[in-house]
Amino acid sequence: MASNPSRISLTRYLVEQQRNSAHGDDDTRGLIPAQLRLLLEVVARACKGISQAVNKGALGGILGSAESENVQGEVQKKLDIIANEVLIEANEWGGNLAAMASEEMDTIHLIPGRYPQGEYLLLFDPLDGSSNIDVNVSIGTIFSVLKKPEDHPGVHEGDFLQAGTQQVAAGYCLYGPQTTLVLTVGAGVAMFTLDREQGSFVLTQEDVQIPADTKEFAINMSNMRHWDAPVKRYIDECLAGKDGPRGKDFNMRWIASMVSDVHRILTRGGIFMYPWDKREPHKAGKLRLMYEANPMSWLIEQAGGASTDGRQRILDIQPSQLHQRVAVVLGSKNEVERVTQYHREAQAPAANA
Numbered sequence: 001m002a003s004n005p006s007r008i009s010l011t012r013y014l015v016e017q018q019r020n021s022a023h024g025d026d027d028t029r030g031l032i033p034a035q036l037r038l039l040l041e042v043v044a045r046a047c048k049g050i051s052q053a054v055n056k057g058a059l060g061g062i063l064g065s066a067e068s069e070n071v072q073g074e075v076q077k078k079l080d081i082i083a084n085e086v087l088i089e090a091n092e093w094g095g096n097l098a099a100m101a102s103e104e105m106d107t108i109h110l111i112p113g114r115y116p117q118g119e120y121l122l123l124f125d126p127l128d129g130s131s132n133i134d135v136n137v138s139i140g141t142i143f144s145v146l147k148k149p150e151d152h153p154g155v156h157e158g159d160f161l162q163a164g165t166q167q168v169a170a171g172y173c174l175y176g177p178q179t180t181l182v183l184t185v186g187a188g189v190a191m192f193t194l195d196r197e198q199g200s201f202v203l204t205q206e207d208v209q210i211p212a213d214t215k216e217f218a219i220n221m222s223n224m225r226h227w228d229a230p231v232k233r234y235i236d237e238c239l240a241g242k243d244g245p246r247g248k249d250f251n252m253r254w255i256a257s258m259v260s261d262v263h264r265i266l267t268r269g270g271i272f273m274y275p276w277d278k279r280e281p282h283k284a285g286k287l288r289l290m291y292e293a294n295p296m297s298w299l300i301e302q303a304g305g306a307s308t309d310g311r312q313r314i315l316d317i318q319p320s321q322l323h324q325r326v327a328v329v330l331g332s333k334n335e336v337e338r339v340t341q342y343h344r345e346a347q348a349p350a351a352n353a
Ligand code: AHM
Pocket: 074, 103, 125, 127, 128, 129, 130, 131, 220, 256, 257, 258, 259, 274, 286, 287
């Protein structure tokens, strides 16, 4: 089959981003050096490998539990471990990275001395939505890229503890009915669909924009009795529908794969919440800041949405731990601002107190 000259592959998209940077715009965010381009191509290649494993399912022996636990005490699935290994093996030898960190590894993974060391740090949740693996529901890989600080030789865990604003690339790969790679390097959000016959990701949407308003929310409603008052207030108002204070009916979706829920929001708007709750009050939330909330927050902001922990912008949070958790409220801007405002009002002292 003749190739379509108007098709833009991920490689071409990244080369063009790199060329823009060579033209010397002062604002270098979103414009990528060669090493970052190569690194992103390797991540995409690893995602293709994971996609193949996901597609094989039971035929590939990848379903079920690995009968081990990660550092967060969660039972690992076979596919969590396979995806982690695929990402490490693909990224170890390219010379683009100084180290990697993953949801599935207690500490950082240094690049072995036999390979050249690069300038970047890669963080990932290799298989997000693990509870959906065995039931054939969409799952994904989330990644975030940081620059290694240049002020000292070697690399240690503290080098990863940078606020989300410092990310130089972020994205996810969704393994659903289609395999879709979604990427930002700070110049908007681009979506690429995997063409399995050609074996390449093809640009299928650029300049993704999220509508500021929505009638669709995503939250695990079974936790309602554990929520804090501002979250309960927001959802109660949505549930009241057009006779309530919002004056419109809302729809609910909860896929239990953050990648899929965020993908829907990037596609047609909505709000996603995984708030703090009273089940484990010492935990800030369920989701992890460095390799779940930060990359997703940057994508959402790049598409014109907003992302907070209910109180502050997630991208401004200075991390203190690699596997730190955070409450997440992200999506259509006006809805996220409303939830954040409800938290502020709950904190403010009563006017006449
Ligand atoms: P995981 O990284 O172990 O898969 O956990 C993260 C997932 C998110 O993808 C999703 O939003 C959430 O956990 C689902 O939680 P719940 O089981 O409460 O529905």
